[in-house]
Amino acid sequence: NAGVTQTPKFQVLKTGQSMTLQCAQDMNHNSMYWYRQDPGMGLRLIYYSASEGTTDKGEVPNGYNVSRLNKREFSLRLESAAPSQTSVYFCASSEPTGGWGNTIYFGEGSWLTVV
Amino acid sequence: TQLLEQSPQFLSIQEGENLTVYCNSSSVFSSLQWYRQEPGEGPVLLVTVVTGGEVKKLKRLTFQFGDARKDSSLHITAAQPGDTGLYLCAGLMEYGNKLVFGAGTILRVKS
Numbered sequence: 001n002a003g004v005t006q007t008p009k010f011q012v013l014k015t016g017q018s019m020t021l022q023c024a025q026d027m028n029h030n031s032m033y034w035y036r037q038d039p040g041m042g043l044r045l046i047y048y049s050a051s052e053g054t055t056d057k058g059e060v061p062n063g064y065n066v067s068r069l070n071k072r073e074f075s076l077r078l079e080s081a082a083p084s085q086t087s088v089y090f091c092a093s094s095e096p097t098g099g100w101g102n103t104i105y106f107g108e109g110s111w112l113t114v115v
Numbered sequence: 116t117q118l119l120e121q122s123p124q125f126l127s128i129q130e131g132e133n134l135t136v137y138c139n140s141s142s143v144f145s146s147l148q149w150y151r152q153e154p155g156e157g158p159v160l161l162v163t164v165v166t167g168g169e170v171k172k173l174k175r176l177t178f179q180f181g182d183a184r185k186d187s188s189l190h191i192t193a194a195q196p197g198d199t200g201l202y203l204c205a206g207l208m209e210y211g212n213k214l215v216f217g218a219g220t221i222l223r224v225k226s
Binding site (some may be wrong): 035040042048059107108109 | 160213214
């Protein structure tokens with residue numbers, strides 16, 4: 001069972017470079033999320049998509065863009081990477097909207113370092 | 116500032132001891148979840164509490180949701196080395212359907 005798959009697992013970028021983190025889920029979930037996790041900060045929501053065709057900003061959207069390509073895929077793009085974006089990024093999905101009682105499934109994380 | 120304050124940040128105890136982790140906020144949540152995360156992996160859901168005052172037990176773990184749905188606690192009885200990990204609480208905002216996380220509690224249980 002694949003669940004939530006995100007790539008790449010590790011990436012080193014130079015300041016100003018761009019990159020896209022890919023995420024796919026095979027559970028037919030409507031809702032997908034991108035979080036970043038930093039020491040002492042917990043998980044902070046960057047963007048989420050309640051359903052195909054919709055995206056909304058989370059707590060820390062600045063410097064990021066997202067695309068809900070289809071029901072399965074939700075990508076996160078850094079247009080001009082900055083050292084402050086060094087973090088571990090988690091993609092997640094849930095059904096239907098992460099509402100009470102619903103489980104959110106996380107990917108294994110993508111370690112991004114911006115130098 | 117964190118919307119959900121978790122305490123303590125770090126906890127190092129001996130096998131067999133009991134412990135409690137707290138999650139507090141001034142906001143009301145529709146529900147609150149507890150996750151456990153191991154190094155190199157994503158968080159995994161342990162439990163969801165929905166009703167104010169609700170208590171749920173999962174083997175040696177007891178979860179409680181505050182009466183006003185603003186706080187929660189996780190109590191572990193007779194901790195084992197296998198309980199070692201990062202414990203995260205997460206609350207579903209009453210409005211907006213967003214799930215916000217606490218900063219986490221790193222638990223280490225020594226044998």
